[in-house]
Amino acid sequence: xxxxxxxxxxxxxxxxxxxxxxxxxxxxxxxxxxxxxxxxxxxxxxxxxxxxxxxxxxxxxxxxxxxxxxxxxxxxxxxxxxxxxxxxxxxxxxxxxxxxxxxxxxxxxxxxxxxxxxxxxxxxxxxxxxxxxxxxxxxxxxxxxxxxxxxxxxxxxxxxxxxxxxxxxxxxxxxxxxxxxxxxxxxxxxxxxxxxxxxxxxxxxxxxxxxxxxxxxxxxxxxxxxxxxxxxxxxxxxxxxxxxxxxxxxxxxxxxxxxxxxxxxxxxxxxxxxxxxxxxxxxxxxxxxxxxxxxxxxxxxxxxxxxxxxxxxxxxxxxxxxxxxxxxxxxxxxxxxxxxxxxxxxxxxxxxxxxxxxxxxxxxxxxxxxxxxxxxxxxxxxxxxxxxxxxxxxxxxxxxxxxxxxxxxxxxxxxxxxxxxxxxxxxxxxxxxxxxxxxxxxxxxxxxxxxxxxxxxxxxxxxxxx
Numbered sequence: 001x002x003x004x005x006x007x008x009x010x011x012x013x014x015x016x017x018x019x020x021x022x023x024x025x026x027x028x029x030x031x032x033x034x035x036x037x038x039x040x041x042x043x044x045x046x047x048x049x050x051x052x053x054x055x056x057x058x059x060x061x062x063x064x065x066x067x068x069x070x071x072x073x074x075x076x077x078x079x080x081x082x083x084x085x086x087x088x089x090x091x092x093x094x095x096x097x098x099x100x101x102x103x104x105x106x107x108x109x110x111x112x113x114x115x116x117x118x119x120x121x122x123x124x125x126x127x128x129x130x131x132x133x134x135x136x137x138x139x140x141x142x143x144x145x146x147x148x149x150x151x152x153x154x155x156x157x158x159x160x161x162x163x164x165x166x167x168x169x170x171x172x173x174x175x176x177x178x179x180x181x182x183x184x185x186x187x188x189x190x191x192x193x194x195x196x197x198x199x200x201x202x203x204x205x206x207x208x209x210x211x212x213x214x215x216x217x218x219x220x221x222x223x224x225x226x227x228x229x230x231x232x233x234x235x236x237x238x239x240x241x242x243x244x245x246x247x248x249x250x251x252x253x254x255x256x257x258x259x260x261x262x263x264x265x266x267x268x269x270x271x272x273x274x275x276x277x278x279x280x281x282x283x284x285x286x287x288x289x290x291x292x293x294x295x296x297x298x299x300x301x302x303x304x305x306x307x308x309x310x311x312x313x314x315x316x317x318x319x320x321x322x323x324x325x326x327x328x329x330x331x332x333x334x335x336x337x338x339x340x341x342x343x344x345x346x347x348x349x350x351x352x353x354x355x356x357x358x359x360x361x362x363x364x365x366x367x368x369x370x371x372x373x374x375x376x377x378x379x380x381x382x383x384x385x386x387x388x389x390x391x392x393x394x395x396x397x398x399x400x401x402x403x404x405x406x407x408x409x410x411x412x413x414x415x416x417x418x419x420x421x422x423x424x425x426x427x428x429x430x431x432x433x434x435x436x437x438x439x440x441x442x443x444x445x446x447x448x449x450x451x452x453x454x455x456x457x458x459x460x461x462x463x464x465x466x
Contacts (some may be wrong), residue, residue: 022046023215023437023463027056028072030152031447032079032430033412039389043077045437048463053433067253068465075457076445078411080109080136080427080438082418083393085234085305085379086123090160091117093335096124099137099389101213106390107453109438109461110428112379113140114213114234115152115162118182125183133464137438144214145175145201147192149258149266159267163190165198176204186424189214191238192258192266195224195328202229211380212422213303218254218273221247226296231343232268232303232421235311235381236365243290244281253277279354282361291368298373303421304366308399309392314355316397319345319386327388339386377421378414390455394454401450410450435461 043054072135144163154161213232222242419429444452
């Protein structure tokens with residue numbers, strides 16, 4: 001990582017630090033995705049970091065009357081969780097305070113915003129800087145970097161302004177430098193980029209040691225993108241197209257449509273392409289070709305954020321569950337009423353067969369990716385799809401487990417792997433001396449059931465009990 005990018009990330013971490021009284025957690029079981037389970041431990045937290053970890057038989061009693069002691073007997077300490085795919089500006093009526101409260105309430109101490117216009121995200125950034133003691137850590141890509149026929153330009157219903165558009169005439173280096181100046185720590189590419197523009201973007205990002213994640217542009221072959229330095233993928237988007245027996249022919253057809261001679265809106269054009277190719281590709285899946293691509297993803301260190309919660313939107317239909325709809329009570333009134341009404345309307349519709357097909361395909365693909373060593377990151381796409389912020393992450397963890405990951409692997413996807421993506425795994429994601437003190441005290445063992453990440457007793461963010 002170059003000095004400029006490293007400085008930005010470290011300054012973000014330090015700007016989120018708070019100082020306060022020491023915290024001592026006694027007689028607790030430590031669980032993270034790197035170390036073996038450690039029983040009967042005492043953990044001392046000071047100035048936002050883990051200062052000491054010792055066996056509880058050793059004395060680490062508080063040395064100051066201001067120190068707070070927590071009895072962890074029968075409980076479990078894990079690193080704070082990440083939701084690594086959120087959109088804080090997708091629904092303007094949901095304010096940043098609501099987001100941050102819900103994330104922390106659900107044990108999410110770090111979030112990765114994967115697409116927002118900087119000016120619209122700025123209030124969230126400012127609030128976080130002014131209130132570090134009651135906010136999660138925020139890492140962001142800035143806007144989706146899309147092509148000239150961009151999808152999220154704020155002109156069609158359901159497609160708010162989240163993007164910027166670039167093409168062969170753009171000064172891409174200036175675009176990236178401007179985003180860096182505004183504090184981004186990675187880049188998010190989108191589907192309508194031309195092949196030439198996308199390849200140039202990857203080169204400039206590589207020069208700045210920035211990972212580019214996102215949707216694979218419809219104009220490029222996935223393997224070519226991997227070879228060019230792809231850093232990550234969201235929603236396993238366009239893996240269906242890449243794994244088709246007719247992948248080269250489908251690419252040719254996409255490129256013809258992307259010429260967009262009829263000037264169709266980018267959102268409609270993208271939908272048209274996926275509608276015509278997704279389920280054809282799944283029906284004509286080439287397992288051998290797909291395995292080759294997956295092995296290449298693993299060998300090249302391309303991170304995957306499957307967002308199974310959004311991929312299974314039409315099949316799992318969380319919004320149809322009365323208990324899930326109760327989580328809407330934490331949202332601003334206007335959104336709460338809209339979501340309740342729309343959820344009930346959608347729940348009356350039958351589940352489409354294609355939704356069931358995409359559900360199975362997505363989980364099966366994640367299973368194979370995990371078996372082949374592809375790095376999986378937990379993220380949800382909240383608030384899209386009536387996915388209540390915070391609560392949706394726990395649904396994602398359940399789906400990752402259902403897809404075949406072990407509980408420890410699922411825990412890694414929401415703790416260590418997001419930190420690895422940002423090259424800060426030496427700062428956060430495990431329970432070790434010197435690490436940042438973002439931690440959860442659970443009532444149940446998450447290695448026995450991943451649902452126990454929901455049995456939250458205490459949330460500690462930046463060393464402060466929330």
